[in-house]
Amino acid sequence: MDSYELVDLFAGAGGMGLAARGLGVPGVGIEWDKHACATRRAAGLATQEGNVRDFAPSDFPAANVLAGGPPCQTYSFAGTGAGRHALTEAQDLIEHMARREDITARLAQLEDERGHLVLEPLRWALDAIDSGCPYEAVVLEQVPTVLPVWQAMGDVLSAEGYSVACGTLRAEEYGVPQTRRRAVLIARRHGTATLPKPTHQPFNSKGSTPPGDPTLPRCVTMGEVLDRPEPFTVVSNYGTGGDPKARGRRTSAQPFAAVTGKISRCRVTAEEDADLDRLTASEAGQLQSFPKNYPWTGHDKWQQIGNATPPLLASHILTAALDLADQPALPTETMPSPHR
Template sequence: MGTYELVDLFAGAGGLGLAARGLGVPGIGIEWDKNACATRQAAGLATKQGDVRDFSPSDFPSANVLVGGPPCMVYSVAGAGAARRNLTDTLDLMQRMARREDVTARLAQLEDERKHLVLEPLRWALDAIDSDRPYEAVVLAQVPSVLPVWEAMGDVLSAEGYSVACGPLRAEEYGVPQTRRVAVLIARRRGRAALPKATHQRFGKKSSTASGTPVLPPCVTMGDVLDRPEPFTVLSSYGFGGDPKDRGQRTSTQPAATVTGRIFRSRVITDDDGAIDRLSASEAGQLQSFPADYPWQGHIKGQQIGTATPPLLATHILAAALDLAVQPTRPTETMPIPSR
């Protein structure tokens, strides 16, 4: 096991950073949003406020692990609509970057800056390689639709000598009290890259472990982590797939539905349809596996919470990428925040 230090692109409120700290890996995050930066500062996470595009690996010479989750567009491998064009444009730019072509002029023609931003991790990785200081590991996590982009980026990194693993992970299979799918890329300079093994059962599906293998524990529920009288039901203010006509609901004996920036619009009711207090920032954060006392700051807490990588999932991802051991924690256990 080597000594690691990471730089976290698009660091947000601290999901990956909190996971790294729990694993004993120091690092710094780059984040432009002032509210997320305030939260990170209150949590004791080192932060540079600014645009990732204004920095480069040379600004963080001691970092040897690159992580992040750039804001992404919708991508699709099928059809001929906008999602397919987004993917075609992005893959073309990746290939040009892999050939070390100057794509500045092409980027200037793009209308949506998210097409710029999703390429930033590759720019950083290639810059580090060309400076003879390649990152020991690259770890990326985002919504499932970005998986074709991660796979293409993985092909570029493979050609540069990395071992790469890509795929979707389900948050509840790693102890997060929420069903959330995340597309993950792990690339390693040394050793074989592999996605982390599940630690809990998948929601709605019985364990299918082979004969003789211990059955995984059930997924963690909202009732396990929230300090509320049970039973209760959370009614989403948005539907599955964003359709308000198909609003989702989960009971306290189930994990939460995917937490988004609209989490505070969700209603909480009792069995007799009596409305009770809506979720607080602390409770919404707990459904993302943040500690109950995480110091959320600013006026836009829902967005910070909903866009974060769940720290518990991030812990398993980083541990797999860096060959580190994960210490078991209880879902309600608080994580240490240094005094400021």
């Protein structure tokens, strides 16, 4: 393809859109949250405020690349009975969608509305195929527990003529200073779909030589991206169940744990456990690989940051999906020009 244009479903505060702009790919993001929309607009990203279900491919006729990261809360605890049921139900609905059957009644019976938002990217992809204007590429990402859903969608897209690659990526292997894992689907209408190759070694909390390519640089640390005197330690309560002894600790010589909307609760300490200033929104964004001066706006900045796709990871994913092998990765030091 000579040119690409992106439509980004559930676009959030702009991780995928920022990556696309850095790669010279114009596009628009659909997002319902007004605060995330305000941040996107402040960053100069084209934004359509509203519910993804109220739009269709025909509303964005110039777009030939589809991206999306639908809400994941329904699947975040796939080990529980409710999570397993949600995954099984989504996979069953995907089979009906592949046969072009009407699933409206089934969707109306779902207890959690977010459970069927995960199906929206497939609806868009199939609608585009049936209209005779299939997307050249489809890119999806979410929490690792959603991988079986992506694989089921991948089977449908393969049957429609796409080359598909699915897998789980580790953000720190792509230069992002945190150990976030994401389930990714890449589908290409032409050429062979492959996941991006790591640019950094994976993090090993035990300090020994991590697995992977030893010729690659080690993963990026918090101390390398945050403008703070070192050493410092970030103490989180992720997954502790309220037990203070189970709080996770990462030093400034390590990447952060997965950034969530609760990152503002993390303590930052110096030697001898002396408290320092807590992370700012700008710093939390930097741990997601957003530029330091990214214009976080509105009253829900922490959730916007936690929900965002790390733009540096998104840049690598898009580069692989669109076969832009010679394109540089997204710069993280300064904001790209909105007029690029």
